[in-house]
Amino acid sequence: MNYQENENQNGLRHSFNVLPSNRLEASRLVLPVGALYTPLKPVTNPLVLKYDPVFCKGCRSILNPYCRPNFQSKTWDCPICQARNMFPPAYHGCSETNAPAEVLSQYTTIEYELNRPPGNPPIFLYVLDTCLPEEELSLLKDSILMSINLLPQESLVGLITFGTTAQVYELGFAECSKAYVFRGDKSPTHEQVQDQLGLRSSTFQSQPANPQSNLQGNINPCTSQVASRFILPLSHCESMLTTIIEELQVDPWPVKPKRRFRRCTGVAIGIATSLLECSFSNSGARIMSFLGGPCTLGDGQIAGLELTEVIRMHNDLRNDKAPHFKKAVKYYQNLTQRLVQNGHCLDVFAACLDQVGVAEMKSCCENTGGVLIITDTFENEIYQESLKRLFTTNEGNLTMAFNATIEVQVSQEIKICGAIGPLTSMNVKNNHVSETELGYGNTNAWKLNSLMPTSTIAFYFDIVNQTTNPGSPFRFFQYLTSYQHPSGYFRLRVTTQYLRWVEGDQNLNEIKVGFDQDAAAVLISRLSVFKAESEYLFDVLRWLDRSLIRLVTRFGEYRQQSADGLALAPNFSLFPQFMYHLRRSQFLRVFNSSPDETAFFRLWLNRENTFNCILMIQPTLHSYAAGQAYPMTVQLDSVSVRPNVILLLDTFFAVVVHHGEQIAGWRKAGFDQKPEFAYLKELQEQPVKDAQQLMEGRFPYPRFLECDEGGSQARFLIAKINPSVTHHTSSYNASPNANNTVVLTDDASMQVFMEYLKNLAWESRT
């Protein structure tokens, strides 16, 4: 099966589509056996069944196309645990010709709409920073109002603002704007929040819950309190909410010169967590925080008040010179645990020229599936557009899912090592769980509090079969994703997939053919980024290098029995490049990024689908030149940078249109405005149009740049391309072809990298 087809049909990709059948051989694959699964991917054969699924009594997997139903005996065999199950009575009318949809071969991915009363509409709890300059605040207010307009009317909304103190607004209070204020320098406990908001059962007054509240089946009195006072359907509180937001003022506490705002981000998010925890536990909710600067007060503090105290950089973290870091991380990790438990996610929209502390907060976003956007100002399109796109609707429903759990059932010879993605381990251990942990492991089920259509999870597996006899050639994987659809209904998506498995030594070729280098690159880059969080970068890079060398050693072919004779199969050929760019990328080389940026980049690498991840690892570069009908895909190399071409670089996070020196010169001279040079104008417009197309639908919205060769913005391109010509090469090797752009770097170029790889791989082979 074509990988792409499989991805379209099931949202699944595997690093090895053919598996070796025992542990030893599996260890010789070098790269992890894994899968990339996109649970919300709009599949080619969508089908939603409005009844509950049929479970296998042995392993809790679900009736699927591979289960060999026997309609005569009304039984089916579970392909995963081999158990024989009876069809439930409802299926007794089924026959070969009238088979239930879930056993049809085209529905390897199918959805059930569970027979449960729908949950609450999604909750959006805004947490707004008011420690902003006047104009920033008004931009923020505008964007929030805009986002409120995008929300479905039935969604539940709440509002918390913070600065020196944190305010929880009682949107259900009709008389005036009423807020409960919490001190910013000390985070209240869950009980204190309840107490101070008057939510403890002892303090309940006979306030009637909002009769119009469209919450169903609420028995928790706290929930009805919150639902009638703090978190209301948008349709009920829109005017109040709008008024409050319009009248928001900059935090009234004076900021002395050369000092930072007193900002209690951590406390505010903690309160938001507590508020939802006590009332809407296990209902889909987003805590959407909008930050304009670093947290300087209370728990989660990342910087002192004095501006002279620079916010921690990677260097400080490495040297343990970030006094607030560990404490803040611990605080947010605690919050993360609570968020995960309650099924809520935290979104962070940060707009600040400096860092805001995303590095500390990232666990809250990463493990709950919240989005993370960092920009410099709330005016920035990246922020504005991303916020807008978060609320993209599809057939009237938001395109997000809430409060999901994903469970993986595998054949018994396969064990689950872990997963990396916007998730948290649920620590459900069973005999399918491997001792080896990769990513978030020790479980076969994970919690994903928020899912986007592109959210992709990397699963890592282990093959534990000790015997060499493969037995049946198929091994099955079933992914069960239950989630709350934005419509409120609970759904279960089931994807069942088999992989062929062979006796490895003899069938190395088959395994080789089954290699998916894109998936493998993504799997290993996620793993390396995961490792980089806890290990020294040097070790990670060495591990990457060794893996690459071993991979090439194992799967490369040496035609001339020498290092130079290395030939890689087409489905391996790009992998070294990916590794080369990964090594140089911002994901691992943090030298030029702040910890916040690193957190941002890594978060999205851990989340996006295979295509986007590859784009992040190795950006695409297109070239436009006069007289060239179509844009040409060119090498991501300094040789591609030429004075007479326009380049379009897409790094996922940024889309750069780069005008060669000559073209820029022409433009400056105004040639493109002259009718006789109309083609110039067209040439210039084309890449911009294409860029728009690239950015269409991308989340987060990328930064779009137009720059000229040699200009300062050109650094976005230069940083990405392979420095085949550097100041070293050009000075010694003065090439007459001055068209080559010189990249000023000490990094080894790809050519050098490949040389070393060849040699080392050859050496280790012999």
Add this chain to the structure above:
Amino acid sequence: MSQNNGYNNQNPGYAQQNQPYNPALNTHNSNPQNTLSYSQQYAPPTQGTQQYYNPAQSQQVYDPNQYQQQPSYGAPPPTQEQLKQTSYASPTTQNYAYQPNQQYVQPPPQQPTLVAPPTQQQLLSGAGQPVYGQPQQYDYNQNNQPYNQQRLISNPPAVNAPPTDPSQLYKQQPQQQFQGPMVQGAPQQQPGLVSPQGYQDPNAYGRRAGRIDPSQMPSPAKRTYPKMYQKVEYTTDSQDGPPSSTVRISVADRGSAHPAILRASLKAIPQTKELLNDSGLFMGAILNPLAELEPTDLPNSVPIVDTANNELVRCNRCRSYVNPFTRFDNMGRDFSCNFCGFNNQVPRWYLSNLDGYGKRRDLEMHPELSYGTVDYVATNDLVTKPPTPLTYVFVLDVSSNSLRQEIFQTVCNTLRNIIDELVANESDLSQCKVTFVTFARSIHFYNLHETHPQMMVVGDLSQEGSGFVPFPQDSLVTFDQVASSGFIEKLITLGSQCQESDQVMGSALVAAQSLLSEHGGRIVIFSSQLPALGQGRIKPREDFKQLGSDKEKSLYAPQLGFWKSFGDQCASSKVSVDMYLFGSGFMETSTLTQITQLTNGHTYLYHHFDPKRDSERLHGDLRRHLSRPTAYDCMIKMRCSSGISIRRYFGHYVSPNEDEMDLAGIDSDTAFGIEFKHDSKLDENQSDHFIQAVMLYTTRTGHRRLRVMTSKLNLATTMSSLFKKADMDATLALTSRLLSAQVVKNRESLENVQQMINNYSIGVLTAYRKYCSQASAPGQLVLPEALKLLPVYYLGLQKSPCFRTATDVMLDERINNFNLLMEMPIRSVLMYCYPYLFSLHNMPPSEIVDGYDRDGNVIQYALPPQLSLTASKIESDGLYLLCDGLNMYWFVGRQCDAGVLSAVFGVESVDQVDGNALVQPNVDTELGARVKAIVDELNRMSARRGMVRVIKERDQMETLFYARLIEDRVGHNGTNYVEHLIWMHKEIQGKLDVGN
């Protein structure tokens, strides 16, 4: 008046005695004519005694008609005595106020032996020891005089004296006197003869022996009418002391400070410590720095001196400031300090040449060299942080208790009216910043900065939690903005939605204090109950059994802890706290008021708040509160010229060191006592001495000022000159502070304090007698002219709710009175010790005075003649008004005229008078308008509106009223005024005899 003449003829001595009370005729105190001759009273006019024995004659004495014609200001109808008799004489009535106290009153031994010598012996042996008599003997009228005389007899010399000794003569009288009624026995005996009025009956007195005629005894009620409306002009450079504070005066500042601002208890400083100690007087002063000046005063506001930030001119040695008494010489280049004599160079910027008289030529340009009180614009070194207008935080209780009693709503409405009015009048308040905080279980702030008010709830009441505020002091809005936004209207709606029963008063205060911590300010808290939650929660001590016992004083002791430490915190952050306590139970005032004491705020008690009745009072209190001159962040320091120095301060302040007072806030109704001490013997050649009080403060409008108040005092080398220059008002105010401090700080029992008051009185009079009136006959009670009212005021102080040893005074009220006594200006103290009593049903026409008040209205002086505080003035068909500056009692006689009732209460009969109703005189009638004017005038004079009670004769409540008639017996231990004088005289004589 013919009767009067007759009366004078019968007792020729009285005619002469009338004269000393005319100030114009006032000569030397020791002049026997100026004194009340005690011996003469009891001189052997046998005729009188005989008459007294004769029941028939005594009947004649108490002939109602005769009585009616007695020259008293009212003309009581004959039925009065009978009414009184029925109401007081019956033992079953249990008159609280007239129950003779065992301590002072010896009940008669067996009646049959009354005249016999053994009785006397018995009496003597029993002196000072309580002996309980039969109930019927406690008849007020019958007994009080004799008992006191028994006391007098207890003086051993008197007992042993030969019959010629006047005391021997009179000592028989008492027995006979009280025997009389007993003999008569029957309840229907001429009631009049035993009525208190008997003392005022000239015939009765004259015949009895008495030369003490109550109407002739010095009393504050006598000196003010008919000329009390006239302003006495007084220049502060006068050799005489200032007139009494109860008199309307217009003062010209001629170098010494206005007496309302700074008033010394001794206008002449005694030369030596011994002289002072022998005199028994207190050397000190009462300082009321922000006292309001009258429009007729000169100048009528304190002049402001701007030195353009040049350093203020002060002595380099003693640091006192230049003042009108500073002498410049050496062509104006030097000045010598009038405090320490140090010769200083005049700073360059202050140089001015002198004219021929040695006066600076630029004298006119320098108010500080002409006036006793001046304000300097504070120079930079006195400004620690940029001053801002005063910030008010109103902290309002919205617990269900408060809402149910409509406290919150009433307070809000009152505040709204006052603020609207003051803002409309462009009072300086309108620029002050203000915010409102409401509290119940949680604390609610209101952000008025935005177009719509925003309510912010703070629920964190943990130790570290409370005291944080959602916005800074700088973001508050002004009264102006509050008035125009109509916020208070909204506040009532918002507050009324609160449904929480408990409240967190302590935490709310902490929150308000934190809000003000940046610039300081004033918190005004309204609380309906004790805080049950949050910081400083209080469990009331319910040890009411201790009331009246020796342990009662333990209830005065505050519970320390939060309320003390928080008070200190407020004081150091310059936050002054005023409390309005509306609790209906015991409010632990001693604990709560620690804060107002430490921050020099005021406490207002509104027990059993009834919005209908008390809203007027609340309005009055709040309006005065917000409209009177107020300042904050103050520091007061007092300096004296060499030889004397400060011994201690009395008042509500915190003291960073011994010689200065730090005040979080101050207003015009706050005064301080200062006591001086001798450092050394004073130079007798140096006749002038000086005191200078300096107050650094920030005005309500946010100006930093330094007020310098200087007074010149003379030197007294002899006892007589010392007594001549003594100042009754300041002495009383100083003594009352000292006594209050004895209870509050030293935990003295009330009995001890009573004793102290007596000792003060006796000490002073003994000294006077001993040193200044040796020439007088030994039987005479000689009072120094300047201090002749001291005994009656002291008596009033003893019988005030503060020190009265009675259980009818609520503990909260008593404790609050201690605080009040510590802070009241002089005039209020005088009023408190000797309340105003007016009869409203038979007023002479009011006086019209030429002049205008501040608002340009013609002043009509409203007050009618003041009555002596004795029940003999109360008649059954009358309507009376008694005001002690704190409380106002309307006393309605049972037979009060319907016309009077309808004019004042709007009802037709006494029965319809509602004891809880608001008194709203019908101004359409002449009487109603007049009564309203009287009430207004009284309210203007009193620092606070106080409780208004309408009391009908023979009501349960009437005890409240009678308790304030201090010339009568009050409480168990009371003596009436006459008895008191007699007793004192005896004590003095005893002392003198011992001395001799």
